[in-house]
Amino acid sequence: MSGRPGTLRRRTWLVLAGAAGLCAAGCYGPYRPRSLQRIIGSGLAAEYDSHRDRLVRFGPRGRFNLLRVPDEDAGVGEDGSYGHFGGMYSWIAPQSAWTDEQGRFQPWPPPAAMDVGPTRATRHGLNEFEAFGPVLRSGLQETKSVQIGRDHYGPRALVTHGLHNAGDQAARGGVWLSTGVIPGSVIAVFTPEEGREIEFSTHPNAREVWDNVTRSRGRWTLVRTKRYYEWLGMGGTFKARIPSDRVIAMHRRGHWFVRIGDPWSPETESLLTERGHAPVEVAVNFGRRIHEAALLGPIETIAPGETNEYRERWYVIPGMASRVRQLDRVLHSIDPARFPLPHYLADEQDDPELEHWLNEESETGPPAEEAPRGRDAHDEPPIDIDDVSDR
Numbered sequence: 001m002s003g004r005p006g007t008l009r010r011r012t013w014l015v016l017a018g019a020a021g022l023c024a025a026g027c028y029g030p031y032r033p034r035s036l037q038r039i040i041g042s043g044l045a046a047e048y049d050s051h052r053d054r055l056v057r058f059g060p061r062g063r064f065n066l067l068r069v070p071d072e073d074a075g076v077g078e079d080g081s082y083g084h085f086g087g088m089y090s091w092i093a094p095q096s097a098w099t100d101e102q103g104r105f106q107p108w109p110p111p112a113a114m115d116v117g118p119t120r121a122t123r124h125g126l127n128e129f130e131a132f133g134p135v136l137r138s139g140l141q142e143t144k145s146v147q148i149g150r151d152h153y154g155p156r157a158l159v160t161h162g163l164h165n166a167g168d169q170a171a172r173g174g175v176w177l178s179t180g181v182i183p184g185s186v187i188a189v190f191t192p193e194e195g196r197e198i199e200f201s202t203h204p205n206a207r208e209v210w211d212n213v214t215r216s217r218g219r220w221t222l223v224r225t226k227r228y229y230e231w232l233g234m235g236g237t238f239k240a241r242i243p244s245d246r247v248i249a250m251h252r253r254g255h256w257f258v259r260i261g262d263p264w265s266p267e268t269e270s271l272l273t274e275r276g277h278a279p280v281e282v283a284v285n286f287g288r289r290i291h292e293a294a295l296l297g298p299i300e301t302i303a304p305g306e307t308n309e310y311r312e313r314w315y316v317i318p319g320m321a322s323r324v325r326q327l328d329r330v331l332h333s334i335d336p337a338r339f340p341l342p343h344y345l346a347d348e349q350d351d352p353e354l355e356h357w358l359n360e361e362s363e364t365g366p367p368a369e370e371a372p373r374g375r376d377a378h379d380e381p382p383i384d385i386d387d388v389s390d391r
Contacts, residue, residue, distance in 0.1 A: 041127035041148035042155035044316060048146065050131055053117030055088035055146070058157065058257070060316055066250065066257040068180040068291070084290050086180030090142060090161060091115065093174040093296055094275040099137055111136065119144075132164070139167020143307065153334045157314040161297070164307040174272065175297035175310045179259070180290070181250055186321045186358065187223040187293050188256075189280050190247035190331070191216075193342075199278065201239040209238055215357060218344050220324045223282055224358060225291045237285045241278035245338075247331065248280055248293050251321040258315045258330065261295045263338060268298045275299060322355045 037048040040061055047057035059066040068086045091110050092098075098114075100106040109115075113134050119142075123130040128147040135141045143162040150156065161175045181187060198221075200206035213227040221242065246261035261279075269279060283292045297310035315334070319326045331339035 037121055037124050037129040037131070039125070039127050039129055039146065039148055042150050044148050044155050044157060046146055046148060046157060048121075048129055048131065049087070050117065050119045050121050052085050052087070053089065053115070053119045053133060054085060056086075058088065058314070060255065064253060066182075066252060066255070066316070068182040070180075070290075084180070084285075084288065085116065086290075088177065088179050089115070090144065091176040091178070092136070092138075092140060092142070092163065093176045093272070093277055093299055095176075095277075096275060097138070097173070103137055114142070135166045138173065139165055139169065139171050139304075140173050140302070141166045151313075151334075153315070153330075155316070159312040159314060160309055161311075162307045162309040163302055165302040165304050168304050170301050170303055172299060172301050174299035176277075176294060177297070177312065178292050178294035179248075179250065179257075181225060181293055182252055183289050183291060184226050184252070185291070186251040187225065187282060187291075188249040188251065188321075188324065188327060189221045189223070189242050189282070189293075190219055190244050190249075190327075191221045192243055192245075193219055197243060199241040201237065203238040206238060206240075210240060215354060217324045217351070217354060218328065218342055220327065222321075222324070222354075222358075225284070226361075237283055239281060239283040241276075242280045242282065243278060244280040246279050246295055248295060249317075249327060250293060251319075254318060254320070256315075256317040256319055256327065256330075258317055258327070259295060260313045260315075260331070260334065261297070262311050264298050271299050272296060321358050322351055 035049060035051045036056075037050060039046050039048075043061050045057065045059065045061040046055060048054070049056045055067060056069045057065050057067060067088055070084065070086050091114060095107050095110075096105075098105070098107050098111060100111070114136055117133050119131040119133040121129055121131045123145075127149060128145065130143070130145040132144070133142040141164045143164055145160045147158045147160075148155075149158070159177075161177060163173050163175065165171050198210070200210065203209070213224055215222045215224075246263065247259070249256045249258045251257075272279065277296050279296055281292075281294045281296065283294070284290065295312065300308050302308050313334070315330070317326070317330055325345055328339070328342055328345060332341050
């Protein structure tokens, strides 16, 4: 009789553990074993919120966040209105194909199920996670994973985003991955040296705004977000669609956050531009001080039961915002065949005009960085990373 209580407790624990395991493998909806997936490795850290369906942190391990995460605890409005939660989030292109809950075309706001999930984590380890979202009316289902490790260049995060066709008919779609940029950052877009045909939204004075907030240097178009504040009284959203070899970088606190998308053919790009998109899109909402830098994947036809995947490689590179030659050298070191060194790298002189433009204050002055309502995303991650070894 003395062993029965322990045996009963053991059996009770096994039953509860088995039920939790079955639910983790097959439940979807209210049960979320881990809402926040935290991963670390090779000096980098990332956090994915499966309830919000977005990365809420990425940056140097134990230091600061390179993503802007405003209103972290806010929810979608009762009317289904869009709420910007920042971070790194995904939508499905083309936007013109979005529908509401009744199946009617509604290009804005994005459907809540596509924007904020929730998603379910199917794998979580020290340095990687995998998750998938609900099946949308189109039959498409988003899958996503992040793996932190190293390649021949150094530390990197491998981001894989897929579209699975769970329906019984062919569906058409592409991946749209957007980064919430912290105000005051500099956005650099890798653009062709010839034929920079940048398209704008119908916002008033679009060309004037763009000429004021950008500078071109070699193969790079630099966007200084602080200069957007001079147009805060205009309201609305301004968007620029930029040709690019699918590379963007965001500079903050002496570091470049570099995103490199998989290459594609001119034919694939034309399918995207025909639907009113571009490989890179930069947008700002003047009233809410929202800055977004997005890389768009190819729009393709996906057969029933098939999954199309799109990948990005992320790097964190220390450096100055005015030293765009450093970005050219970094790209060449990562992929020499795709990014040959340009001829202008022979010129090692400083660029005082660019330095002055980047450092001068805007007329309205930059706002202070806003901390999220929950945990401060600029603090160290809430895990004892000193006791965890990289894998």
